[in-house]
Amino acid sequence: MPDDQSFDLAGCLGRVRRRDQTAARELVEHLHPLVIRIVRAHLPRRVAEEDLAQEVFMKMFTRIDQYQGAVPFTHWVSRIAVTTCIDHLRAQKRRPELRWADLSEGEADVLDSVITNERDVAPDEAASAKELVNKLMDQLKPEDRIVIQYLDLEQRSIAEISQLTGWNPTLVKVRAFRARRKLQRFYRELIEKERV
Amino acid sequence: MNKNEQSLQRLLAAARKAQPAPADESAPYGFSTRVAALAFAQGGRPSAFARLSLRAALVAGALAVAAVAINFSAIKSAFESDNAAATDDPIAEVVNLGT
Numbered sequence: 135m136p137d138d139q140s141f142d143l144a145g146c147l148g149r150v151r152r153r154d155q156t157a158a159r160e161l162v163e164h165l166h167p168l169v170i171r172i173v174r175a176h177l178p179r180r181v182a183e184e185d186l187a188q189e190v191f192m193k194m195f196t197r198i199d200q201y202q203g204a205v206p207f208t209h210w211v212s213r214i215a216v217t218t219c220i221d222h223l224r225a226q227k228r229r230p231e232l233r234w235a236d237l238s239e240g241e242a243d244v245l246d247s248v249i250t251n252e253r254d255v256a257p258d259e260a261a262s263a264k265e266l267v268n269k270l271m272d273q274l275k276p277e278d279r280i281v282i283q284y285l286d287l288e289q290r291s292i293a294e295i296s297q298l299t300g301w302n303p304t305l306v307k308v309r310a311f312r313a314r315r316k317l318q319r320f321y322r323e324l325i326e327k328e329r330v
Numbered sequence: 331m332n333k334n335e336q337s338l339q340r341l342l343a344a345a346r347k348a349q350p351a352p353a354d355e356s357a358p359y360g361f362s363t364r365v366a367a368l369a370f371a372q373g374g375r376p377s378a379f380a381r382l383s384l385r386a387a388l389v390a391g392a393l394a395v396a397a398v399a400i401n402f403s404a405i406k407s408a409f410e411s412d413n414a415a416a417t418d419d420p421i422a423e424v425v426n427l428g429t
Contacts, residue, residue, distance in 0.1 A: 158366035166362070167355035174353070184358065188365055195369035248340040255344035263344035286342050321338045 143207055150198060162191055168208055169215050172298075175283055176219035178226045179272075186222060190215045205297070213300040216280060223276035232269055232324050241266040249325055273320045278313035285310050 141164050149157030166187070173186045193214050201210055234242065240262030247255050248263075255263055267287070271279045284290045284298065295306045398405070 153370060155366050155370060158369060159362040162362035162365050163357050166357035170355050174350075184361065188361070188368075191365045192369055195365075244341070244344060248337045248344065251337065251340065255340070255347075257347060260344055260346075260348035263341055264348035267341060267345040287346055289346070318335060318338060321341075322334050325334065325337075 147198070147201075147207065150195070158195065165191075165194075165208070165211055168211065172212060172215040173219065175288070176216070176223065176276075176280055178219070178222045180226070181222055186218065190218050193218060209297045209300075212298045216299050220276040220280065223279065228275070229269065229272035232273060232320065233327055234324070236269065237266065238262065241269070245325070270317060270320050270324070274313060274316055277309055278316060281306060281309045281313045282317060286314070 143164075146157050146161050146164070150161055169187050169190050170183065173183050173190065177183055177186065190211075194211055197214070201207065234245075237245065240259060244255055244259050244263045244266055247253055247259070264287075271282055274282065280299065281295065284295045285292075290298075292303050292306050292310075295301070296303045299306070301309070
């Protein structure tokens with residue numbers, strides 16, 4: 135999260151509302167790390183991260199007069215970023231069923247390791263494991279994908295996810311339950327398919 | 331937890347160990363200037379031309395309604411005479427006789 139203590143966010147917002155372009159630039163620079171982290175975590179295929187970040191900021195400026203201060207400004211911006219990513223993930227076609235043939239050599243080795251459990255996944259195979267999980271998550275709906283990313287990969291709490299997404303904690307739990315079940319199904323289908 | 335669930339958990343644990351590629355999180359050069367300029371260009375008050383166009387559309391609409399109201403009787407009688415002409419049409423009568 136951006137360091138709000140050293141940055142006069144309230145003052146900057148006031149100046150932005152009075153259409154001060156310098157304040158708008160400062161606000162973008164201050165919030166860029168927060169926005170780009172969310173965008174990178176949920177970046178759809180074939181979308182440039184800079185374009186998506188720009189879209190998030192444009193939405194932020196368009197709606198800035200609607201911000202009432204009920205939640206911290208960074209949470210409000212996070213929700214815009216997550217919603218924008220969901221819209222883009224919806225627009226891209228979901229990956230069809232995943233097969234062994236779609237896996238790289240590294241991903242297939244990782245899958246072998248976790249299925250047989252004969253050896254631990256080596257640290258240098260972590261990137262392949264992440265790629266494999268991403269391919270599995272590409273089969274999920276955007277909301278399910280985001281909840282798995284936050285809960286199981288980034289290990290965030292339900293409260294944190296609720297703050298970031300604007301979904302109430304019960305909805306996060308329900309989505310997490312369904313998303314995990316679907317991910318489990320896609321994983322089972324992958325490993326039960328005949329290896330080519 | 332069955333075998334598949336356990337192996338998926340091992341896969342997720344391995345994926346968590348992946349270090350994100352070190353990437354700069356600060357805004358690229360010129361990004362904030364571009365975004366701020368675009369935001370104010372789009373979110374500003376409507377331009378003088380846009381305001382004038384809206385007023386012109388409203389005036390044109392009002393004039394159209396007034397023109398119809400003033401000429402209502404003439405329009406109505408024109409429709410009635412059209413209907414009368416249609417009934418006097420000899421071809422229409424022949425067609426009607428045939429059916």
